Amino acid sequence: MGDGTVTPRLGNMKALLGIVAGAGASYGIYKLISGGSFKRNKKGATSESPGVRSSQPSEVTLQPGTLLAKVSGLDVVCPRPADVASGDIIHQSPGNLEPQHLKMLLSCLQTSNNPSDRCRILLTLGNAAAFTVNQNLIREFEGIHIIAGFLSDPAAEVRVQTLNALNNLCMNVQNQEQIKVYVPQVLELIEMSPVNSELQLGALRLLTNLSVTDKHQHLLKESITLLLSLLVVSNEALQVQALKVLVNLSSNPDMMDDIVQAQAPASVVLLFDARTATAVLLRLLTFAGNLKAWRPSAQVADELRRKQDCLFRVMLDESSQLHSRLVQLLSHPDGEIQAQVARILT
Numbered sequence: 001m002g003d004g005t006v007t008p009r010l011g012n013m014k015a016l017l018g019i020v021a022g023a024g025a026s027y028g029i030y031k032l033i034s035g036g037s038f039k040r041n042k043k044g045a046t047s048e049s050p051g052v053r054s055s056q057p058s059e060v061t062l063q064p065g066t067l068l069a070k071v072s073g074l075d076v077v078c079p080r081p082a083d084v085a086s087g088d089i090i091h092q093s094p095g096n097l098e099p100q101h102l103k104m105l106l107s108c109l110q111t112s113n114n115p116s117d118r119c120r121i122l123l124t125l126g127n128a129a130a131f132t133v134n135q136n137l138i139r140e141f142e143g144i145h146i147i148a149g150f151l152s153d154p155a156a157e158v159r160v161q162t163l164n165a166l167n168n169l170c171m172n173v174q175n176q177e178q179i180k181v182y183v184p185q186v187l188e189l190i191e192m193s194p195v196n197s198e199l200q201l202g203a204l205r206l207l208t209n210l211s212v213t214d215k216h217q218h219l220l221k222e223s224i225t226l227l228l229s230l231l232v233v234s235n236e237a238l239q240v241q242a243l244k245v246l247v248n249l250s251s252n253p254d255m256m257d258d259i260v261q262a263q264a265p266a267s268v269v270l271l272f273d274a275r276t277a278t279a280v281l282l283r284l285l286t287f288a289g290n291l292k293a294w295r296p297s298a299q300v301a302d303e304l305r306r307k308q309d310c311l312f313r314v315m316l317d318e319s320s321q322l323h324s325r326l327v328q329l330l331s332h333p334d335g336e337i338q339a340q341v342a343r344i345l346t
Contacts, residue, residue, distance in 0.1 A: 097128050099137055106143045115155035122150065122158065126165035135172040144169060144178045151185050156199060159189065163202030170209040176216060183210070183219045191226060196235045204230075204241035211248040217255055220245070224262035228311065231284075232267045236277045243283035250290035260294065260304060264311040272325040274332055281329075285340040288326075291316060292344055 102125070109121045125147065128134040138144060147169070150162040163186070169175045186203045193199035211217050223245075230242040249255045271284055291311075296304065304312040315322050329341045 097134060099141075102128065102134065102137050102143065103141055106138075106141055106146050109150075110146060115153070115158050118150065118153065118155070118158045119161045122147065122161035122165050126161065126168050129165055129168035132172065135169055135175055138169060139172070139175050139178065144175060148179070148182050148185075151182060151189065156193075156197075160198045160202050163189075163199070163206055167202065167206045167209055170206060173213075176210060179206075180210065180216050180219060183207070183216075187220075187223050187226065190223075190230075195230075195233055196238055200230075200234070201238055201241060204238065204245060208241060208244045208248065211245055214252045214254070217249055217252055220249060221255070221258045224249070224259055224311075225264065228262065228264045228268055231271060232265050236280055239277075239280045240283060243280065243287060246287050247283055247290065250287055253294070256291075256294045260291070260296075260310065260312040260316065261307060262311050263309050264314045266309070266314055268311075269314055269321050269325060272322060272329060274329065278334055278337065281332075281334075281337055282340065285329075285337065285344065288315065288322065289340065289344045 105121055105125055105128075109118060109125070112118050112121065125138065125143070129138060138147075144166070147162055147165050150158055153159050153162065166179055166182070170179050186206055190200050190203045193203075207220065207223075211220060227242045227246055231239055234242070246259075250259055271280065272288070273281075276284070294316075296312075301312075304310060305317060307313065314320060323345075326341050326345055330338060330345075332338055332341070
């Protein structure tokens with residue numbers, strides 16, 4: 001791997017996992033030091049990074065330039081000449097990982113038999129994937145397919161970290177070409193996982209980033225009923241994330257036929273209520289506005305009226321309760337909600 005000292009330094013898998021444990025904090029440390037941020041698609045979901053874990057320099061002394069120093073992100077105490085002040089520190093971050101380090105992490109991920117170990121490795125790879133250079137390297141090392149292989153891991157926590165890593169990798173357009181083949185598996189995770197679970201939330205975040213542009217939205221045609229159903233059974237966080245996907249899809253006129261024909265629970269319209277969380281209601285109104293902007297021909301509208309329980313009948317037909325509920329929201333205390341409602345009704 002180009003560094004003959006790596007294996008002796010690490011010794012075994014547990015040593016690598018000691019490295020990985022520190023890497024969860026390093027992205028946060030990097031952002032605090034650099035003041036920088038990585039670019040995301042403007043409609044993409046915000047992925048959550050682990051919180052920063054502080055470590056005292058006196059607790060760990062690492063040799064600068066070693067794999068331990070580069071991957072962990074812990075403070076590195078450097079050997080220094082006598083004229084250099086005590087306490088000089090070099091901070092490392094996932095953005096500074098070298099190609100051989102990513103290769104080693106991917107290799108260890110494939111050979112690990114311990115779910116906890118796999119979680120920590122995936123967490124490190126996910127943090128590293130916040131940087132464009134690492135997104136490209138992981139793809140070139142076939143890392144996307146290696147990581148995606150853990151979508152079917154028996155351990156739920158491993159599947160969650162897999163989704164989080166893929167979510168960061170998905171911010172790269174070239175990576176989306178490889179990630180898109182796993183959409184059916186991601187949708188199955190949403191359908192089969194417990195409601196309001198981290199698995200569902202992670203899967204929806206990934207679908208949000210994948211649906212930011214029109215290119216891969218057709219892959220979600222069969223998921224619209226599932227997304228609408230989540231709105232009436234899940235908590236606020238999941239509702240917001242499902243609506244982000246629906247807003248992305250409804251922004252594309254080519255998707256509208258599939259959206260309005262999808263089966264929808266009648267209770268969706270009940271969410272247009274002053275008691276609904278503001279974050280949810282704002283996105284619901286954006287979704288409704290996109291639907292209202294669609295103008296079907298009289299013939300198409302008649303055909304849709306004959307479809308039992310389709311979204312058109314629930315939200316767009318003359319018999320829908322939506323209009324009366326929107327009128328009531330004109331008196332909502334939130335000014336932005338009032339403005340959105342007024343635009344829809346105009």
